[in-house]
Amino acid sequence: MTSGFSLPRVGTTDNPVRLAVLVSGGGSGLAALLRYQRTPRCHRTTLVIADNTDVGGLQHGRDAGVTSVGVPLPMEVEKRKRRVAHERLVNAELEAADVELVVLSGYMRILTPWFVRRWKGRLINIHPSLLPDFPGAHAHRDALAAGVSVTGCTVHLVDEGVDSGPILAQREIEVLAGDNEEALQERVKMAEHILYPEVLDRLCSGQISL
Numbered sequence: 603m604t605s606g607f608s609l610p611r612v613g614t615t616d617n618p619v620r621l622a623v624l625v626s627g628g629g630s631g632l633a634a635l636l637r638y639q640r641t642p643r644c645h646r647t648t649l650v651i652a653d654n655t656d657v658g659g660l661q662h663g664r665d666a667g668v669t670s671v672g673v674p675l676p677m678e679v680e681k682r683k684r685r686v687a688h689e690r691l692v693n694a695e696l697e698a699a700d701v702e703l704v705v706l707s708g709y710m711r712i713l714t715p716w717f718v719r720r721w722k723g724r725l726i727n728i729h730p731s732l733l734p735d736f737p738g739a740h741a742h743r744d745a746l747a748a749g750v751s752v753t754g755c756t757v758h759l760v761d762e763g764v765d766s767g768p769i770l771a772q773r774e775i776e777v778l779a780g781d782n783e784e785a786l787q788e789r790v791k792m793a794e795h796i797l798y799p800e801v802l803d804r805l806c807s808g809q810i811s812l
């Protein structure tokens with residue numbers, strides 16, 4: 603039985619898998635990935651997309667010489683159809699750039715089943731908790747409220763649910779006495795910046811099979 607996920611082709615340093623990174627915020631994860639890719643890898647970021655034109659992360663892409671575009675919600679489209687209309691605009695950018703793998707890095711929009719099916723197996727996310735614990739937008743707040751002593755981050759393939767696709771890798775971080783959301787977020791981000799490039803290496807060199 604197949605998993606229904608088709609993974610990207612195997613990349614090489616001569617012919618790396620072409621990545622698009624999708625961001626909504628400051629893009630520290632994107633910046634870390636671009637730094638990592640200064641050395642030739644089996645993956646290369648060829649496109650950065652943000653869900654608005656004023657998103658800070660776009661500058662990291664531009665600084666690295668990567669095509670970086672803000673795609674705002676098309677407000678002229680009626681509300682019911684706006685999400686998919688937006689995703690069609692994003693998808694058009696991905697197709698025009700011949701992207702092979704879509705990397706969500708702090709992209710704060712929940713994707714519709716249409717987009718997820720279009721990119722299934724070639725759409726990955728990093729989430730700042732040890733999934734399946736604390737999915738959703740407030741992972742650090744939820745972890746602190748639950749009083750856990752260990753949290754972390756998870757890289758997973760995206761399926762039609764929220765933070766629910768197959769887990770590719772996790773990294774643990776100790777919760778320290780006196781941690782608040784900001785302190786915990788900063789330490790988890792440091793782990794994210796190591797984990798995401800590692801997983802991309804494994805995925806794009808064919809070391810992950812489903």
Ligand code: GRF
Binds near residue numbers: 625630659728794
């Ligand atoms: C990261 O912690 C990511 O896991 C979460 O949002 C944060 C994005 O941070 N979904 P940045 O924009 O990469 O600095």
